Amino acid sequence: MGKGQETKQQILATALKIATQSSLDNLTIGGLAVATGMSKSGLFSHFKSKETLQLNVLEFANDLFQSIVIKPIDRELDPLNQLLSLCKNWLGWYEEQAKTCIFISAAVEFDDQPGAIHDQVKQDLANWLSYLTHKVELVIKSGQFKADVNAEQFVFELYALYLGSQSMSWLGVEDEYHSRFNHAFNQLIERHRA
Numbered sequence: 484m485g486k487g488q489e490t491k492q493q494i495l496a497t498a499l500k501i502a503t504q505s506s507l508d509n510l511t512i513g514g515l516a517v518a519t520g521m522s523k524s525g526l527f528s529h530f531k532s533k534e535t536l537q538l539n540v541l542e543f544a545n546d547l548f549q550s551i552v553i554k555p556i557d558r559e560l561d562p563l564n565q566l567l568s569l570c571k572n573w574l575g576w577y578e579e580q581a582k583t584c585i586f587i588s589a590a591v592e593f594d595d596q597p598g599a600i601h602d603q604v605k606q607d608l609a610n611w612l613s614y615l616t617h618k619v620e621l622v623i624k625s626g627q628f629k630a631d632v633n634a635e636q637f638v639f640e641l642y643a644l645y646l647g648s649q650s651m652s653w654l655g656v657e658d659e660y661h662s663r664f665n666h667a668f669n670q671l672i673e674r675h676r677a
Contacts, residue, residue: 491529494519495543502540507589512536534599541603544585551576562621569618574661587649612638628675640671
């Protein structure tokens with residue numbers, strides 16, 4: 484990675500922190516200039532517009548998500564243990580950046596705003612749900628889940644648990660260990676186990 488690319492990655496790491504602490508829509512080149520100590524014109528040369536900056540932050544977050552959640556999975560594990568490992572990684576992947584997941588925040592923020600950001604967030608979430616569904620299908624094929632398990636329904640319930648854990652954390656109903664999520668997730672697994 485060259486110096487220019489390294490600098491851009493550092494800028495995007497700062498931008499992601501700002502976006503998760505405030506909101507992706509509140510992320511501006513001016514605010515980022517203050518946070519990084521760079522000039523607005525220097526940042527403008529990297530991003531050209533607020534929308535480009537936001538799209539770059541989503542791409543950076545997606546790369547980070549891949550490296551923290553998906554890539555560390557031990558491919559030697561059986562399908563069920565791969566799914567369990569994946570969910571464990573997913574549950575707290577964002578905690579170094581903020582207390583909320585950028586994709587959840589952006590989905591709420593941009594759900595009624597047509598445009599490139601809306602489309603990218605929707606695509607990122609659709610890709611993730613498709614990946615999870617594929618992993619559940621592998622668990623079913625392996626015989627570790629009952630043959631009549633509906634993978635899409637399972638992922639729907641799993642994602643609802645994740646959203647609930649996110650939402651309830653700030654209310655103090657969910658603890659830092661995601662105990663309520665883990666309890667409900669274990670019940671979900673046991674209900675479908677062969």
